Amino acid sequence: MQQAFIYDAIRSPRARARPGGGLHDTHPFDLLHALYSALEERVGLDPAVIAEVILGCVTQVGEQAGNIAKSSALYANWPSTVSGLTVSRFCSSGLDAVALAALKITAGQEQAIVAGGIEMMSRVPMMADQAAIFSDPKLAEASKILLMGSGADLIASLYGCTRADVDAIAMASQQRASAAIAGGYFSSIIPIKHPISGENVTQDECVRPETTMASLGALPASFESIGRSGADAIQLAAYPRLAAINHVHTAGNSPAMADAAAMVVVGSEAFASTLGAKPRAVIKSIATVADEPLLVLSGCVAATKKLLAKERLKVADIDLFEIHEAFAATMIKLQRDLSIPSEKLNVNGGVIALGHPLGATGAIMLGVLLDELERRQLRTGLVATSGAAGLGTALLIERL
Numbered sequence: 001m002q003q004a005f006i007y008d009a010i011r012s013p014r015a016r017a018r019p020g021g022g023l024h025d026t027h028p029f030d031l032l033h034a035l036y037s038a039l040e041e042r043v044g045l046d047p048a049v050i051a052e053v054i055l056g057c058v059t060q061v062g063e064q065a066g067n068i069a070k071s072s073a074l075y076a077n078w079p080s081t082v083s084g085l086t087v088s089r090f091c092s093s094g095l096d097a098v099a100l101a102a103l104k105i106t107a108g109q110e111q112a113i114v115a116g117g118i119e120m121m122s123r124v125p126m127m128a129d130q131a132a133i134f135s136d137p138k139l140a141e142a143s144k145i146l147l148m149g150s151g152a153d154l155i156a157s158l159y160g161c162t163r164a165d166v167d168a169i170a171m172a173s174q175q176r177a178s179a180a181i182a183g184g185y186f187s188s189i190i191p192i193k194h195p196i197s198g199e200n201v202t203q204d205e206c207v208r209p210e211t212t213m214a215s216l217g218a219l220p221a222s223f224e225s226i227g228r229s230g231a232d233a234i235q236l237a238a239y240p241r242l243a244a245i246n247h248v249h250t251a252g253n254s255p256a257m258a259d260a261a262a263m264v265v266v267g268s269e270a271f272a273s274t275l276g277a278k279p280r281a282v283i284k285s286i287a288t289v290a291d292e293p294l295l296v297l298s299g300c301v302a303a304t305k306k307l308l309a310k311e312r313l314k315v316a317d318i319d320l321f322e323i324h325e326a327f328a329a330t331m332i333k334l335q336r337d338l339s340i341p342s343e344k345l346n347v348n349g350g351v352i353a354l355g356h357p358l359g360a361t362g363a364i365m366l367g368v369l370l371d372e373l374e375r376r377q378l379r380t381g382l383v384a385t386s387g388a389a390g391l392g393t394a395l396l397i398e399r400l
Helices: 028-043 068-075 093-106 137-143 148-158 163-183 213-217 224-238 271-275 299-310 328-338 358-376
Strands: 004-011 052-056 083-087 112-120 258-267 281-290 320-323 380-386 391-399
Touching: 004 028, 004 093, 004 271, 004 358, 028 068, 028 112, 028 258, 052 068, 052 093, 052 358, 068 083, 083 093, 093 112, 093 258, 093 281, 093 358, 093 380, 093 391, 112 271, 112 358, 137 224, 148 224, 148 328, 163 213, 163 328, 258 271, 258 358, 281 299, 299 320, 299 328, 299 380, 299 391, 320 358, 358 380, 358 391
Parallel strands: 052 083, 052 112, 320 380
Antiparallel strands: 004 258, 004 281, 112 258, 281 391, 380 391
């Protein structure tokens, strides 16, 4: 069985998902076109050698509908022989796209695949697909599927997290992200030309360096009304030891909505001779999980545990961890369950500060991890993401 290698990982900046955000006026197809072109230029990629494009996208409606992986490749004038697949595992979708590409490579089915994700949340808002599972209370209760913020508050309640605890996670994310931007650490960003102003969008926009614990503490709880409308009752029935759900999550300690796209070139060892470039890393292992659905966001923790156990590794064996900041309480659960040293975890901030473009986030995090391993001359990294309903995915990579 052959190994799957990462030859390159690029992404757009993460822009604020609102009118006036740096990417709001850019059509999703044009954003992806810029990344396709960048891959051709950066590594001399001939699109004709790519077997398939696999993209994660959570809200596949409107401008993101119609199998955007295949249709965007055609729009970018890639050969019609390049196949396309759009996947959704909720917020794990971008990482799952890379994992699926790796599995196809290791099985010998293909020699080179472009994988990644796209989510333009300012143009295709979250929930725009009107999924019944999130809008029909009876269906949601029967399926034990609740919105993400409700799961975050349940985790906070089970782990005894105070408002100060979760705000401290957000504060650290903002500080680290601000330092990383100032240091120019995000080298996988591809500048995107604004279609109206003509200026390049070059940096992640969601970070708020002016954030303080006082400003975080002044924000109101975001999910208390959802709890009162039925979510609390469902959770308390499942966890009778809790007297109440502690609503501590706010706009400040929750992931920031963002617009972005990312692409990763995954190929076999033999593909190096075709591309004329050496791989940057090898994908050593993959883990997917389905954890307790009422916790909603615990998948990144469960996937990390599963991958470490599968490979018989300890936290000390991993140089860097890039774990999805799926609301602040999830990171507290991760730390208490696995005791990952702070100096190894999300060293350049996480999606609370940097933004969470649903379907693209996992692929972005993988690129951030690889860039940082190279910058620090370290070897082994683990990236893990959470999807809704307790889903989670993790990848173990080794820098070459």
